[in-house]
Amino acid sequence: AQEAFGYEMALIMFFSFIVNILLARFTPLKYIFLTGHHTMFMSMLVAVILSTAGITGTMLVAIGSILVGSLMVIMPALAQKYTEKVMGTDQLAMGHFSTFSYLISGFIGSKFGDTSRTTEDMNVPKSLMFLRDTPVAVAVTMAIFFLFASIFAGGDFVETVSGGQNWVVFTFIQSLTFAGGVYIVLQGVKMLIAEIVPAFKGISDKLVPGAKPALDCPMVFPMAPNAVLIGFLSSFAAGLVAMGIQGMFDWTIIVAGVVPHFFVGGAAGVYGNATGGLRGAILGSFTQGLCISFLPMLLLPVLGSIGLEATTFADFDFGVVGLILGWIVS
Numbered sequence: 001a002q003e004a005f006g007y008e009m010a011l012i013m014f015f016s017f018i019v020n021i022l023l024a025r026f027t028p029l030k031y032i033f034l035t036g037h038h039t040m041f042m043s044m045l046v047a048v049i050l051s052t053a054g055i056t057g058t059m060l061v062a063i064g065s066i067l068v069g070s071l072m073v074i075m076p077a078l079a080q081k082y083t084e085k086v087m088g089t090d091q092l093a094m095g096h097f098s099t100f101s102y103l104i105s106g107f108i109g110s111k112f113g114d115t116s117r118t119t120e121d122m123n124v125p126k127s128l129m130f131l132r133d134t135p136v137a138v139a140v141t142m143a144i145f146f147l148f149a150s151i152f153a154g155g156d157f158v159e160t161v162s163g164g165q166n167w168v169v170f171t172f173i174q175s176l177t178f179a180g181g182v183y184i185v186l187q188g189v190k191m192l193i194a195e196i197v198p199a200f201k202g203i204s205d206k207l208v209p210g211a212k213p214a215l216d217c218p219m220v221f222p223m224a225p226n227a228v229l230i231g232f233l234s235s236f237a238a239g240l241v242a243m244g245i246q247g248m249f250d251w252t253i254i255v256a257g258v259v260p261h262f263f264v265g266g267a268a269g270v271y272g273n274a275t276g277g278l279r280g281a282i283l284g285s286f287t288q289g290l291c292i293s294f295l296p297m298l299l300l301p302v303l304g305s306i307g308l309e310a311t312t313f314a315d316f317d318f319g320v321v322g323l324i325l326g327w328i329v330s
Contacts, residue, residue, distance in 0.1 A: 019069025033072035053329035082106035095214025105284030113276010139179035231269015231285035238289025295319025302326030
């Protein structure tokens with residue numbers, strides 16, 4: 001997609017941020033969307049779908065910029081009720097185009113959950129107290145996932161992927177690498193939040209009075225670390241269930257990817273936990289896991305030649321926006 005629409009995507013990204021600032025300045029939606037890679041993804045999605053309708057050049061960039069810039073303030077606003085409940089403040093917003101995942105998880109938690117028992121109240125046996133440390137829990141969980149995958153793939157195949165390294169050693173190193181990456185993300189988020197709120201006061205005073213930064217989904221991870229792990233497992237389980245259903249009906253199978261199910265599922269678990277405790281975290285993240293498994297499948301037909309490669313966008317908002325935009329341009 002970048003090879004085909006890189007120029008249009010870059011222009012849409014640039015002008016959509018200007019649209020974002022203007023909307024935040026002159027409307028009640030005071031959100032500044034700061035998740036750059038998701039702005040890029042949404043700009044790419046819009047460019048691809050508009051191009052399938054024969055829209056090109058200046059018109060494509062103009063329509064795309066207005067659309068993406070509008071989404072950059074609308075989506076954080078939609079989730080703000082639940083985000084405030086999660087973060088304990090209204091000065092931060094969710095800037096991640098999986099907003100509908102968090103809305104659904106928060107809603108499911110509020111309707112079917114039980115706030116009397118949260119994920120952080122779980123009783124862990126003394127022999128397993130080390131699992132209360134998030135990086136350790138992630139490392140152990142991922143070691144199990146990687147071990148199962150390696151067994152099914154076969155030791156010989158894994159050793160070709162690892163460059164000759166013993167497949168068991170490679171499996172455990174990968175799990176520790178993943179856990180280390182998550183730890184870096186968590187610490188980085190804590191540092192970012194500590195710095196960005198005071199820094200944003202300057203923007204609020206000068207450019208956009210009352211502006212609120214909309215940040216990436218790991219922003220919520222430190223609020224309920226257990227919910228992140230439970231949300232990931234529930235979301236991934238939903239992805240596996242969806243793969244079974246898709247295979248049963250001979251549909252395109254959307255592979256349950258660890259990255260979307262960990263980050264989006266984990267954040268959805270935090271939202272479900274905030275509104276419905278442990279049960280809300282499980283049900284909310286499982287529900288959104290089904291959504292991010294079936295929506296990408298439905299999105300494939302509107303992606304033109306990219307869709308023909310059986311490649312699609314993973315997150316919830318891309319499915320919703322892509323399907324609506326695809327229907328409009330058709």
